[in-house]
Amino acid sequence: MFSLCMQPSASLKVQREETIGSRGYNYSTRVARNPNLKKLQTNYLFPEILERELKHVEKYPNAKVISLGIGDTTQPLPQPVALSMSNYARALSTPQGYTGYGLEQGNKELRRAIAETIYKDLLVEETEIFVSDGAQCDLSRVQLLLGSNVSIAVQDPSFPGYIDSSVIMGQSGDLKNDSGRYGNIKYMKCNLENDFFPDLSKTERTDVIFFCSPNNPTGHAASRQQLQQLVEFAQVNGSIIVYDAAYSAYISDSSPKSIYEIPGSRKVAIEISSFSKTAGFTGVRLGWTVVPKELFYLNGFPVIHDFNRIICTSFNGASNIAQAGGLACLSPEGFKEVMFKVDYYKENARILVETFTSLGFRVYGGSNAPYVWVHFPGSKSWNVFNWILDKTHIITVPGIGFGPAGEGYIRVSAFGRRENILEASKRLITLLCHTN
Amino acid sequence: MFSLCMQPSASLKVQREETIGSRGYNYSTRVARNPNLKKLQTNYLFPEILERELKHVEKYPNAKVISLGIGDTTQPLPQPVALSMSNYARALSTPQGYTGYGLEQGNKELRRAIAETIYKDLLVEETEIFVSDGAQCDLSRVQLLLGSNVSIAVQDPSFPGYIDSSVIMGQSGDLKNDSGRYGNIKYMKCNLENDFFPDLSKTERTDVIFFCSPNNPTGHAASRQQLQQLVEFAQVNGSIIVYDAAYSAYISDSSPKSIYEIPGSRKVAIEISSFSKTAGFTGVRLGWTVVPKELFYLNGFPVIHDFNRIICTSFNGASNIAQAGGLACLSPEGFKEVMFKVDYYKENARILVETFTSLGFRVYGGSNAPYVWVHFPGSKSWNVFNWILDKTHIITVPGIGFGPAGEGYIRVSAFGRRENILEASKRLITLLCHTN
Missing domain, CATH: 3.40.640.10 (Type I PLP-dependent aspartate aminotransferase-like (Major domain))
Known part of the structure; x- marks a missing residue:
């Protein structure tokens, strides 16, 4: 569910606390920082993905990157x-x-x-x-x-x-x-x-x-x-x-x-x-x-x-x-049209499941959900993320970002436009089949 | 600023904790109630006002009640x-x-x-x-x-x-x-x-x-x-x-x-x-x-x-x-129109200040704010609230609802429609001048 904080403005990139001192400030309040916020992991998943995407685009300025990362809807409203x-x-x-x-x-x-x-x-x-x-x-x-x-x-x-x-x-x-x-x-x-x-x-x-x-x-x-x-x-x-x-x-x-x-x-x-x-x-x-x-x-x-x-x-x-x-x-007409949108994303999910399955991967999810969970046993999910990005210019999400038990998986989102899903499928089949 | 929780659905009326037992329940979780929520005052201001308004309407079914209570805007958008x-x-x-x-x-x-x-x-x-x-x-x-x-x-x-x-x-x-x-x-x-x-x-x-x-x-x-x-x-x-x-x-x-x-x-x-x-x-x-x-x-x-x-x-x-x-x-045209709305409510406030002043009350606020703060020295603000409601069918807010230092005052909101503000002014002048 939900989005994640994926786009911090550049000037707001979270600094590690220990480096703050060196920035210099001439006045601080006497209010202690909320200890709960101090506990939070400083690196979060989606900004890290964004950063890798930006580096990738720098390296391959002509590549058309397809995002199957964040679960953001793309279909117009009914x-x-x-x-x-x-x-x-x-x-x-x-x-x-x-x-x-x-x-x-x-x-x-x-x-x-x-x-x-x-x-x-x-x-x-x-x-x-x-x-x-x-x-x-x-x-x-x-x-x-x-x-x-x-x-x-x-x-x-x-x-x-x-x-x-x-x-x-x-x-x-x-x-x-x-x-x-x-x-x-x-x-x-x-x-x-x-x-x-x-x-x-x-x-x-x-x-x-x-x-x-x-x-x-x-x-x-x-x-x-x-x-x-x-x-x-x-x-x-x-x-x-x-x-x-x-x-x-x-x-x-x-x-x-x-x-x-x-x-x-x-x-x-x-x-x-x-x-x-x-x-x-x-x-x-x-x-x-x-x-x-x-x-x-x-x-x-x-x-x-x-x-x-x-x-x-x-x-x-x-x-x-x-x-x-x-x-x-929730009106009868509206509800029907909403369910058409759901069907659209479900068809995307089906295409993605078929794609990864045809490449020989074990695939979970996708039939009851707009997310496809692809297994890469023994691999680090960030490495898989990098490998797919490098080979196909496709953004996914490394499973480890969802918790330790997500290691060895990547999450692929079906919320894209059909033409992108089909293009992604083509690239995956063409570019990964030789290396898998 | 802001509204307040003024309209709890009838079935959600907050019960005092001590009365819960008598309602009877056959299963409860083992989760302790959040102690912070337990600390909160059970009676809040605006539901109490609403309740008194409902009772008033029951007593005077033909009265046209005017609300100068909650600070809710009434003018259409630009x-x-x-x-x-x-x-x-x-x-x-x-x-x-x-x-x-x-x-x-x-x-x-x-x-x-x-x-x-x-x-x-x-x-x-x-x-x-x-x-x-x-x-x-x-x-x-x-x-x-x-x-x-x-x-x-x-x-x-x-x-x-x-x-x-x-x-x-x-x-x-x-x-x-x-x-x-x-x-x-x-x-x-x-x-x-x-x-x-x-x-x-x-x-x-x-x-x-x-x-x-x-x-x-x-x-x-x-x-x-x-x-x-x-x-x-x-x-x-x-x-x-x-x-x-x-x-x-x-x-x-x-x-x-x-x-x-x-x-x-x-x-x-x-x-x-x-x-x-x-x-x-x-x-x-x-x-x-x-x-x-x-x-x-x-x-x-x-x-x-x-x-x-x-x-x-x-x-x-x-x-x-x-x-x-x-x-x-925030566009030049939009901003101008927004400020017209502000001017409209400010004129309402001016009318209310004039009204209460002409009745001999000491009035604060109203010139830099959409709220008029009327002083009733020595009176309990709930009594003043009741008195005004009874005499004029006008809802105000008792000052005590905003803290102990609000005792002896009522707050009058200028966010009404002009015709209601004018009607309220007429009623106040006609009905309160003999009793003040």
Whole structure:
């Protein structure tokens, strides 16, 4: 799910703390730097990729670089969706069409449409749905809800935002450079040996379990049975699952699209989701979080009341124009068109799976997810990244960037334009087949 | 600045923790409730006002209630601004016009336009500007930046968001019911005796000083001399000022519109601002925060680097459509029209000041701010609120809701439609003059 901070402005490149002194400054405040921020790894994945891309372009100024890296949507919005936002925006200049502050929780019609369209038959009430400006932002607000005293577990590999937001919140210990892991965070390995689903019999209890399905980066959608195990595990341990369903529209088989398909989940799970990767709202910004009324803290206090307070204090509602667009996405006509976009990216994924498979690689994901997870056993993923870039001018993402268990893999994104996906496929087949 | 959580859905009304047990629940997780959220006052101001309004309407079903309560804009957007958003949204359905993830920090053109239009001659660089979805959200991200170990000071009275976000972040002690104040927060009294500016000679050092000018609710714009004192105070103490300039467009006299008009401020101050109360973007959602490169932590680390990291991890950029609107607001034509809207609300404020003055009340604010602060010496502000509502069917805000030093005042918002302001004025003059 989500983007990552991939484009820091040049003048903002993070300096290592120890070099600051030499820059010289003639005055500093007496405010101590937030120790949580100090803990954060200074190098992040996507800026590093960007830097390598820039160096590559310098070396090969005539190369046409194709990015299958960051999961950024490329297909235009469905027309009825764009039109509804366009009309809404224009009406804001009229007395009849103008609206000021909306409800912090999102407008009633949109909450109802999400409940009825996305959670049909799942008993999610509209008042349990909190509309947001996107899943990444909501993740951070969920962290604010949980506070610094909770213990957490994450899938390894996983989207780095779970860990980074936990570190910022003060839930973690220090980074251990030998393992690339933070203290006080349980890493649930998801790899080939366990069908990309954690071995819960070996997983320690934590207060919170961050779980993304279909997973970014592995593309694995947890099966009904696996999710039943997860919910039971949370119930036995009294844990809260923070379930990231941002890619659920990509599920093609019978895997659950929502954690609420699993009986008992309403007592243990929050679900975060988004319009970004389905409707192409990566730039428009719209998502939501579900907090069921049956979810209680140890003392019996309803979690939803605290989340409502967080939303009211730290957020002021998603843009009214974006919300109009969300509503159009959930109309019968809009929804159909949104699903055409999803099908488009799924076809891209199919082409990529076929390409890497034809080259003899073991490929995971891609059928229930817009990400293809390609295995290069025994190789360092940064080396694979460099090799592919050098040979084909194609950007991928090294698996190690998603956690230690991602080593030996690369993630390939299907969010490109078809012509680029086809061109990438051609290059990969032509240029890698001789060297593989 | 900002709205407040004023409309909780009925089913989400916050229950007092002690009553939960009697509701009954058959399962709770083993996750402890975040102790910071437990500290928060359960009754908040605007839901309480809403409740009283509903009761009033029940009692007087035919009364036409006029709200001069919440500071919500009512004037339609300038046409060129709405049109630019409308066109941008429509183009999102074309391959040429579609955009996905933007820069988390905001688009370059908008950052440049803010630097050049708002901070002309003040040496604020575009790379120091972080575009956001509004000032309230940015305040929360600034709190995440600062962490839980800092000591803070706030103006009393002030917008409740500073304190609530501090409590959520874990910066405060418990609420003391006798004083209505939280432990570990320094309340800087701003009242008639000190010209609504804190007596800094009696103010203890804190790491952070939240300061809003023109102030919400008092409407007082700090003078150049006062702000010079504040910056010197911060420099001497090594404090960081978080300066809220959301109402700066309302300044009519020579008071500074930005803290960066004060020499030395770049070393001690962050500034938060917004398009909400100028362009009427309360629903569209757009604001920004400035973090100067000269602002350093005690250890010499630049604050801007950590804020950039927060923005990249906890935020994903403001809506691209809203940003297109922001850019239109800052074009020569757009800016002129935006200032017409500001003038409209300023005329409302003038009418309200005149009204209350003619009734013999002492009135503050209103000339440099869209809020009028009316003094009722010796009265409880909730009683005044009830009295005005009963007599005139007009909603105001009791000053006590903004802090203990707001007792004896009410805040009257000038963000209404002219016809309502005039009708309110008529009612106040007719109905209160006999009883005052």
